[in-house]
Amino acid sequence: MEKFYTSLGLMSGTSMDGIDASIIRSDGENNYEPIFDKYFEYDEVIYSDLLNLRDKINSIKDLTTNSYQINELERKITLFHAKISKVIIMNAGIDVDLVGFHGQTIFHNAQKKISKQIGDGNLLSNLLKKNVVYNFRENDILNGGQGAPLTSIFHNLLVNQNQIERPACVLNVGGIANITLVVSKNNEDLISLDVGPGNCLLDEWVRKHTQMKYDENGKASDIGKTSEVILNQAIDNFDNISNQKKLSFDVKDFDLSFVKGLSYEDGLSTLVDFTAIIIYQSILKSIKINENEKLSIIVCGGGRKNLSLMKSIRKRLPKNISLKIIDDYKIDGDFIESQAFAYLAIRSALKKIISYPNTTNVEKPSIGGVLVKNYSD
Numbered sequence: 001m002e003k004f005y006t007s008l009g010l011m012s013g014t015s016m017d018g019i020d021a022s023i024i025r026s027d028g029e030n031n032y033e034p035i036f037d038k039y040f041e042y043d044e045v046i047y048s049d050l051l052n053l054r055d056k057i058n059s060i061k062d063l064t065t066n067s068y069q070i071n072e073l074e075r076k077i078t079l080f081h082a083k084i085s086k087v088i089i090m091n092a093g094i095d096v097d098l099v100g101f102h103g104q105t106i107f108h109n110a111q112k113k114i115s116k117q118i119g120d121g122n123l124l125s126n127l128l129k130k131n132v133v134y135n136f137r138e139n140d141i142l143n144g145g146q147g148a149p150l151t152s153i154f155h156n157l158l159v160n161q162n163q164i165e166r167p168a169c170v171l172n173v174g175g176i177a178n179i180t181l182v183v184s185k186n187n188e189d190l191i192s193l194d195v196g197p198g199n200c201l202l203d204e205w206v207r208k209h210t211q212m213k214y215d216e217n218g219k220a221s222d223i224g225k226t227s228e229v230i231l232n233q234a235i236d237n238f239d240n241i242s243n244q245k246k247l248s249f250d251v252k253d254f255d256l257s258f259v260k261g262l263s264y265e266d267g268l269s270t271l272v273d274f275t276a277i278i279i280y281q282s283i284l285k286s287i288k289i290n291e292n293e294k295l296s297i298i299v300c301g302g303g304r305k306n307l308s309l310m311k312s313i314r315k316r317l318p319k320n321i322s323l324k325i326i327d328d329y330k331i332d333g334d335f336i337e338s339q340a341f342a343y344l345a346i347r348s349a350l351k352k353i354i355s356y357p358n359t360t361n362v363e364k365p366s367i368g369g370v371l372v373k374n375y376s377d
Contacts, residue, residue, distance in 0.1 A: 002027035005349070006035070008088065008130075009100040009342025010081055014175025014200055014251050015302065016050040016104065017213055018042045019081065020338035021088045023096060028346035030185075032157060036092035037335040040084040042077075049073055050104060057107045058252060060114055070106070074118040077104055081119065082127035099124065100345025100369075101134040102337075108250035110146040125374040133345040135370040140355045145362030148178075148248040152192035152359040153347075154340035155180040159298075162329050168296045169283060170326075172336065173198040173303025176249050177279050180359075181287055192359040193248070195282035196238065198303045200251040201271050208256070209264045218308025224269030227262060234258045234274050248360070269308075276312035283321075291320055300326040300333040344369065 004025050012019045018041040026032035042050070053073055056066050063070065081101065089096060103119030121134030137147030155170040159182045170180040177198035181191040202221070203214045215221055237258075259267040289295055297317075303309055304325045314323045326333040347354050348369030355362050 002029055002031075004031075005097045005346045006094060007098040007100055007342040007345050008085060008096045009102075009338040009340065009345065010085065011102045011338040011341050012077075012104045013337065014105065015203060015213070016042070016054070017047060019084060020335050021084060022335045022338035022342055023088065023092050023094065024339050024342045026343050026346050028343070028350050028352055030157065030160070032161065032339070032343055034332075034335070034339060035094060036088060037332060037338070038088055038091070039334065042080065046073075046076060046080060049076070050106070054106050054251075060109070060112060063107060063116060070118060074120055075123070077118060078120040078123045079127075082124055085124075085128055096130060098345045098349055099128060099130050099132045100341035100343075100348075101132050102136065102341045103134060105250075107252075108148065108248065110148075110248045113141050113146075115141060115147040121370065121372045122374045125372045129375045131349070131371060131373045133348045133369040133371050136341070136344060136348070136354070136368050138370070139368040140360050140362050140366050143362045143364060143366045145355055145360035145366065146248040148360060149180070149192050149194060150344065150355060150360070150368070151337060151340040152180040152190045152356075153187050153354060154336070154343045155192075156182050156185070156187055156190055157343065158326075158331065158336070160185050162331060164298065164329060165296060167287075167289070167293075168298055169287060171279065171283070171297050171299045173279075173299060173301040173309070174337065175200040175203070175251050177275070177303070179283060179286065187353070188356060188365070190356060190359055191286065193282075193286060195286075196249060196278035197251075197254045197275050198301065199306070201254055201256060201275065202268065202306070202309075205256055205259070205267055205271055214302075215268055215306065215308075218272065218306040220265050221268035221272045221306075221308040224263070224265030224267070226269045226273045227259075227266060230258055230262070231270050231273055231277075235277055238278060272306070272308050273312050276309055276316065280313055280316045289320070291318065293320060295321045297321060297323045298326050298329070299323065300336040302334070304333055
């Protein structure tokens with residue numbers, strides 16, 4: 001019988017606005033139970049520091065040039081992760097065996113095989129007096145992979161444990177959108193890839209024009225009118241990028257220049273349709289099913305709350321493909337990623353495989369993550 005572990009997963013995504021924290025119990029294989037979930041917003045100083053730092057880093061050289069600022073901010077966000085971890089462990093009233101620490105991505109270039117997440121696993125282990133797993137992407141990249149997306153095997157567990165009908169496509173709409181196609185119970189059969197922008201362009205447009213961080217429920221984009229000419233040209237330009245070898249994306253791979261002459265609402269509406277078409281086309285291109293076969297697309301991540309985006313995707317799908325949000329299955333769609341990294345931490349500690357050739361382009365199934373214990377019992 002497999003042993004169960006209690007693990008705390010900490011995930012901060014490309015929106016850079018805060019941390020999702022989740023405690024789960026799992027054997028690292030076919031069973032998991034969510035125990036506690038909570039979101040912690042970064043304070044304004046950390047949030048603006050992260051955005052400013054990301055704006056400065058456009059190349060590998062920039063990582064060296066800004067090393068002092070990176071190190072300062074790494075310490076700051078690690079202290080913040082430690083503080084909220086103590087709160088969540090106390091509030092949950094349960095001890096944890098492991099902490100899965102994703103860190104904050106500040107640069108990702110799949111072609112150059114570099115992915116930089118800031119977050120000091122040794123310091124976090126020392127502050128929490130816990131075993132910490134971090135640096136999940138490095139081994140995948142060393143073995144020819146792109147270091148992302150890594151949550152595919154957890155998507156597989158979600159589909160199978162909750163008896164969601166297969167084939168199912170889990171669509172995660174964070175800053176970047178990625179999909180996992182689940183056709184069987186086996187991790188080896190998974191197909192996963194980044195498909196393009198999720199919320200990143202929408203959120204950046206909102207930040208440029210307002211004091212808000214995102215368009216709540218897609219209300220502003222619903223008011224706007226899409227520029228079809230600009231939209232079609234932008235789609236053609238994107239197709240030229242995505243026709244290259246399978247890539248994982250960074251928010252820096254996309255920019256807003258094509259909508260800069262539009263009003264706030266029209267720009268948002270055009271960006272919503274741009275994002276929706278890329279997601280829809282990528283799914284159809286990646287998943288070969290005939291018109292008689294049914295497929296469920298299950299949406300998780302913050303983008304599922306953008307009703308305008310969901311409507312734009314849904315209206316383009318053929319009749320045999322349905323679009324549902326993961327909450328319809330009584331699963332909280334806000335905490336899939338943090339639960340996933342709690343699960344990956346357990347697998348990493350047990351030296352189990354976390355990435356496969358069809359999920360990250362890695363040459364062979366690979367373990368990943370670095371386990372640190374920087375404290376005395």
